[in-house]
Amino acid sequence: MPTIITICETCKREGWADRKVSETDGLKFAKMIEQIPTNNGIVSTRRHSCLMGCKNGCNVIIQDNDKLSYALGNFTPDVESATALVNYAKLHAESSNGQVPYKSWPDKIKGHFVARIPPLRKD
């Protein structure tokens, strides 16, 4: 199973209403992430509405049924952050248990982890 990046498409960062745009920050971020090559199916993406971390948008989850999964937030919807997320997800996909050594983390991912979720079952 590939690593899946679940992107909250309804996140609105502080000041969103003042910017008078119709597109949410989360949708903008989702579109950016979806444009980045994900290595022939080892990483896939999907969108979801509200992941219940609204105060810390933009939010994503990096997950796999059989590995550690991670909730991340507080991303600015920019290409650098989107690229870092996809690159981290590729490393997650290549790992045996979802743990990626800190020294391999893309810089733009650091400081964005909210939670680590263990797999439901690991035989």
Ligand code: FES
């Ligand atoms: S709207 Fe994105 S977490 Fe609630």
